[in-house]
Amino acid sequence: MSLFLIVALPFLGALLPGLMNNAGRQACAGVTFTITLAAFVGLLTNLPAILAGEVVQTGVSWLPAIGLNVNLMLDPLGFFFALLILGIGLLIITYARFYLSREDNMGEFFTYLLLFQGAMVGIVLSDNILLLLIFWELTSLSSFLLIGYWKHLPEGRQGARMALAVTGMGGLALIGGMLILGNIAGSYDLSVILQNRDIIQESPLYLPALILILLGCFTKSAQFPFHFWLPHAMAAPTPVSAYLHSATMVKAGIFLMARLWPVLxxxxxxxxxxxxxxxxxxxxxxxxxxxxxxxxxxxxxxxxxxxxxxxxxxxxxxxxxxxxxxxxxxxxxxxxxxxxxxxxxxxxxxxxxxxxxxxxxxxxxxxxxxxxxxxxxxxxxxxxxxxxxxxxxxxxxxxxxxxxxxxxxxxxxxxxxxxxxxxxxxxxxxxxxxxxxxxxxxxxxxxxxxxxxxxxxxxxxxxxxxxxxxxxxxxxxxxxxxxxxxxxxxxxxxxxxxxxxxxxxxxxxxxxxxxxxxxxxLFNPLLRLWDATPRPEAKTIFDALIASVVAVAQKAIHGIHTGAFSRYAGIAAVTITVAGYYAWVTGISGAPTRALQPAGPVEIAGWVMLVAATAGLVFLHRNRLLSLILIGIVGLMVSVGFVFFSAPDLAMTQITVEVVTIILLLLALNFLPNRTPIESSVLKRARDGVLAVGAGLATFAMAYHFLLRDAVANPISEFHLANSYKGGGGTNVVNVILVDFRGFDTFGEIIVLGIAALLIYALTESLLDGPVRARLLNRKPDQPRAGDRHPMMMVVLTRVIMPVVLLVGFYIFLRGHNEPGGGFIAGLVVSIGVVMQYMASGFSWTSARLRYPYHGIIGAGVLIAGLTGIGSWFAGKPFLTSDFTYVRIPPFEKFELATAALFDLGVFLAVVGAVMLSLESFSRLARRAHVKDSEHPMDIDPSRDEVDPADPSNPRMEGA
Amino acid sequence: MGLELLVASAIGILTAAGMYLTLRLRTFPVIMGISLLTYAVNVFLFASGRLTVGAPPILTDAATYTDPLPQALVLTAIVISFGMTAVVVMIALGAYLGAGEDRVNDPEINDEDTTERSI
Incomplete structure (x- = not known):
């Protein structure tokens, strides 16, 4: 069996017992045993080669630039240890099946055990010492889980923590030592290092490397003075102790000493x-x-x-x-x-x-x-x-x-x-x-x-x-x-x-x-003697050490981290401004190379509006609704600016985002107080003002400086402009950059957006589950409510407009590759269309017509984008390589088919899902705050009797 | 008056106003301030492609185009900043609903509290 498979089997198999927990204890143990047995048999298939004196090697380059390759090697030493790890593992699994009680989560146990087993096998089969270090750390982590498996026992938790602290520290030292060793030998591959005994032992760095490596080995193998963690790790279930402390974990340090024996x-x-x-x-x-x-x-x-x-x-x-x-x-x-x-x-x-x-x-x-x-x-x-x-x-x-x-x-x-x-x-x-x-x-x-x-x-x-x-x-x-x-x-x-x-x-x-x-x-007299002798207790020393480290860290952190956000923001602003100023006065800047472009009255008028809205925001921010209107003006002017400065895509994005942001803030303002009280003194406000003006002047100076100078090196955009049509098949360069040249960035960004939306959803859920729920339900609106919750004009209009909005979105999506538009903008436009339905017809009406949950839409978007990227693997190209062709179906004109459009579809879906999930979460808070939400706004149907006799606010009841 | 001066001063004014509002003590003005800073940063990044009037990066027969790369970066930045704003608003809202007040700063910590907070 391939060495890769022997190492990978326990890791892959580790998923199974955890997932199969409901299938019963027998099934969990059985599958764990089978996986280990498969790896064991796989190991044995290599026995003839080992006995014949061969060293089985296999490997792939992972990060050759830093010398990290997934190289595996099976020599007699590795075989011997792997045999112990897997062989005794089989016995331990059988034993654990009968040892653990019904209350213990067996799937969890065997998952940890397999993870640990895989990490151990990885250590003994690694040919690359960087790879070995990764497995080494994995054993520390997985043994932490195993030792602390009985989470309800304080001894278990403490023992696990101590084991992790000691072996983790040793692991850090080992990393240093191994890096030095690899540096001396000029390679991180063991098979090379082991051939360079003389070079290594003559190097002046031999001693530091030796000490660091031995620190790693001694902590792992519980050698004096690091022996104290092992007895405390005994709080683990006995199968764990039997496995970790006979054949595996503690033998890892011994293994490494044996492995490096020829050179050290x-x-x-x-x-x-x-x-x-x-x-x-x-x-x-x-x-x-x-x-x-x-x-x-x-x-x-x-x-x-x-x-x-x-x-x-x-x-x-x-x-x-x-x-x-x-x-x-x-x-x-x-x-x-x-x-x-x-x-x-x-x-x-x-x-x-x-x-x-x-x-x-x-x-x-x-x-x-x-x-x-x-x-x-x-x-x-x-x-x-x-x-x-x-x-x-x-x-x-x-x-x-x-x-x-x-x-x-x-x-x-x-x-x-x-x-x-x-x-x-x-x-x-x-x-x-x-x-x-x-x-x-x-x-x-x-x-x-x-x-x-x-x-x-x-x-x-x-x-x-x-x-x-x-x-x-x-x-x-x-x-x-x-x-x-x-x-x-x-x-x-x-x-x-x-x-x-x-x-x-x-x-x-x-x-x-x-x-x-x-x-x-003579045991009894000796015991009395032993009990009478004062001895240092390792755990007390260790605990005192940890406590003192914690105290120092606390002092340092509490001095800086006071929980005052304003202070952090102020310190950050001052630091950045000062650093920028320092760079400015110590750096060299050339003379201006660009002439000022003349500004006409319209441009100046736009600037005045922007400045006036911003200034108004500063002075009138205590009235929160007014400040929302003002920030809307700012956003509008920024969008107009994008149009003016040749950025149609940006302008479309900005204005659509503006709409959803304002809706979002309105929803939030529904709950927050309507006014901001005056709290800080005039002096404090003056100080903040000085700070803010300083930061503003600094950004102004920097922006003005570079706007008058050309870039110091040629911008890479030349490449994008030259290849957009030839290579990407689109004439809208911005869109081609998004979906093609820098598609990987965009892929990451839609994932981030999706995560943000899910986070909002999760926060809403936890709010609605907690004590806040009651407060929301009993909340009295602080503003008079409109008598007409679903104004007829608005309902009619939004419903009529909906298909138009969808069509516009579809159009913007399709033209995106060649004209301003694309997945992002189309997604935002469609979201606005859907949000309008929520606003006009209410939550229940809209949700009832919702066919797919927004989470699913986000997921589908990311999945489509990802699969499009993976699709290029089948053509033997790197992830997200795009391709396009021109198709002509009579009687239509020739049109383009590009994989980039599929990717853009993913972007579109992710944006729709994310925006809608965020807004929907907010409005769910609002929904619970209301008493009742009509299922049928505006649907006038005499046969339907919607009257709730218990509702005193019902106008018909009042009339009766 | 040049266009460069207008844009640069707009960036400066947005930053200053954003910074001032960010230093306020309640969540809502802080969110407003962060939004203004977002505008400032986006416009700043966009302006790093230098200002060009009437030459959008849509390939035609034109001889010059504006720099498309900052535009692509800013486009995603705008969408991401929406996501970020939404998360911040949600956190602020949750804090307000949970605690009944919308201050951004923790109350002053004195020394006796330190030990409790460390747990």
Whole structure:
């Protein structure tokens, strides 16, 4: 199967469970399982190639200009991780199906899980590091959703937030590091980067890149000092914990270290940072894990500890260390996933995860007991189980590792870590399952159904099989290890054996197990000691840190963001004016190159009207209705100006928009107060006046300046004028620009317009649903109402005019390509025609005759425009390439058919829909405010009796 | 008096009046002010194609045409600004109906309120 498909399947499939939620839990889980299985099988089809030593690659250029290509690569390392992610994913899905209760939204859960799974597979198959970063961030986001899945639990929300904050921060650092790395290597493709070890390690930027990348890896893989988020993420449902913290999320950091091992490792910086962090994490995690009473917290810290172990092995920089790391990744994934799922079973059956309340479960839950015992003993490093093999490799490796001088330091710490590791494993078995049966369990425990115990039980199979017959997997492990090493070192061992003879590692292993037993025996005194020791609590520190950041941000923001709009506007105006003035005085401007064109008396008269209306608006704005009339005059004069200055299309647009805007404002004014009170002092008004005059002078100066000078470079319009007819098939250049040259812009604009209209609709809906509704219904009009709600003259006139308006609109639409007109203007004209019906005949009458909802019209418009654009793909041309031809159908004249006209139709529909939806929303507010709206204005039909006897305002009743 | 002076001064006057009204304290004059600023900006953009009388960009046998590109940009700007005005009016209306007053500024925040607002 194509690598693209393997990565894409979980993402595409993620839609299904969410949509299928109503189909039932079984269906949701089933479809999720099937999708994962398909990806898993697809991965396996690549196995022969991997075993043959090939690296499967595929890719397409996405943004080659910045080096971002969708290049995927499947080598043994990627295959190994993808196998774990998808394989354990299958078990987790089965388990989750039975784990989640009826109250949990299963579709939502599986959607998140698939998103996460896809992101993880994306990371391990990426060949391009920029692509890898995208998937990396996706894992942070999707794991946030998964960890916080139980939204009602504050711990879940806090844990999710903490995980997102820590891994998100690390992700930011990683982006920086990866960009530096790509810069050094001269390519963002891993296959190239991995070939440039020497260039990268000799670069002066190696250290910053290394530190940033390791920050990303350490935060993701919960390495000291970032280990604290992982235990808090345990508030997630157990399937999530089992998935994220055994095989996937936390292994992403490990994966990246392994992936970049050939180019980053081997230096002393790498060795000191990675080994030290790993060692500390391993010991610290193991010690804390021992004293945790929550089963999942114990496992969480044990995960932290084991991740430290793997990190430390990668840090040593030897081929053997890398091989041991790979082997331990495999082993840890198997036994840890099994243990997490078992912990979930115990929680599910006993309703508690507190070890102190458990014990003696071996008789009640024998199957779970068996699973936990084998998995935990493997984790403790007991022979014939897989954990023993990799742990002994680790001990072998640390025996030869020296850090900070003394040769005994690393081996001693490793033994200490293993000792505590063994101890918490023994405690896990002993304190949960062994001991006497108790009678105070919160619930009556028994083994769960096979759906729950089978997934962990299946994982025990490799635990035992690898433990007894390591030769079965040794070739695969070596293959993966070779992929990690990438030819930079030679792997000397040829076999994975259980028995190595009496080597130091064996003695260290024995010491750890025996020590672990002793520690468990002395657990109670040790616990008292532990409880008495003061320790820094990571969550408190983290919370304090976040609180201080929030406090700083609040101080900074509240100083500026006071909620005073006038202040923002004033500050913005002053800043822009000052910046413009600064540019003016420091820039160079040439002498005027254009002569003033003489203005006749008519032009001056128009100017005077505009200025007078504007000035009137300023001085009379308190009377709101008057100011509407005045702004209408301004708009009219602007339209006239467009006509005069050779812009017929603009003039038509402006005047039609003017009409709908005034109607809209009238509708709004219906509710708003009619007058604006005087509030600001004379001084404040004078200040605003000075500010306004300053801004006005600045724009005047700038406009006057450029009107007297030609453009510094040739305008691109020459191209449009030259190609409008030849290339676009239209003589109205403005329209051809709109629907053809810059059709993509127009497409965006009609979408924006549609969104604005939908926003207005949504706001109206929420207003009408809220407390405002009652206020609207009880509202008393502040003006006397006209006695005649639907004046007969107006009704008759608008109905007669309607077909004419439609015809005019149609005409303007058709001529648009060659003469002034087009979709925008036609849309506005038709809207005005429809609005007139609303105004004259009323809301109900018009709505009753409305065949299509306005949302649908907007959608149809955008869809038609979009499909027209897509249509050009079929001709092998880019989006929205237009085409036209001339057709002659006798007896008509030859006429033009252009795809642009279809696009313009989309524009037309979107404009009609948007304008009408906005106006309709406003008038719906008004409609509810009225008591009753006649269904039949003006339809005089004696047979229809419309009299409402309960209505005292009815004139007939009054007469009676 | 030249045409350039008339247009430039009209832009300046529209801006000044728009700015003054935008700084008022009630929603309706602010909306009026923003509308005036919209006119000013549209005319300004349009004028960036320089002023040409009697030469519309409709291809005929004429020798010169005015610059069509600013016209196309302004045409969509006019329609979009209608949408924007409508949204602003709707927000203003919703605020007025919800709160019973049409001031544009929040009441002054004092320090005790700050903690509450931060939630």
């Amino acid at each position: 490792s081997g230096t002393s910086e790498w060795f000191y940072i990675v080994t030290t962090a790993g060692l500390i994490t391993m010991v610290l995690g193991a010690v804390i894990a021992l004293f945790k009473h929550d089963l999942k917290a114990l496992l969480a810290f044990s995960t932290v500890s084991h991740l430290g172990l793997i990190t430390m092995l990668l840090g040593t920089g030897t081929a053997f260390g890398a091989m041991a790391a790979v082997f331990h990744i495999l082993n840890h994934a198997t036994f840890k996933a099994a243990l997490f799922m078992s912990a979930g079973i115990v929680d599910h059956e006993t309703h508690t995860r507190d070890i102190r309340r458990l014990g003696g479960l071996r008789h009640l839950m024998p199957i779970t007991f068996g699973i936990v015992t084998l998995a935990a003993l493997s984790m403790a490093g007991i022979p014939f189980l897989n954990g023993f093999l990799s742990k002994e490799m680790m001990l072998e490796e640390v025996y030869h590792t020296t850090l900070f001088g003394p040769t005994w330091l690393v081996p001693a710490l490793a033994v200490l870590g293993s000792l505590f590791s063994a101890a918490y494993c023994f405690r896990l078995i002993g304190h949960t399952f062994l001991g006497p049966k108790r009678d105070d369990y919160p619930a009556k425990p028994h083994d769960p159904g096979a759906g729950m115990w089978l997934p962990p039980a299946l994982l025990i199979v490799p635990v035992v099989v690898i433990g007894c017959a390591p030769f079965l997997v040794q070739n695969f492990v070596f293959l993966v290890a070779d992929a990690v090493i990438g030819g930079t070192a030679e792997l000397e061992v040829k076999y994975i054996k259980i028995w190595h003879g009496l080597v130091p590692a064996l003695y260290m292993s024995i010491a750890a197990v025996v020590g672990g037993l002793i520690v468990v025996a």
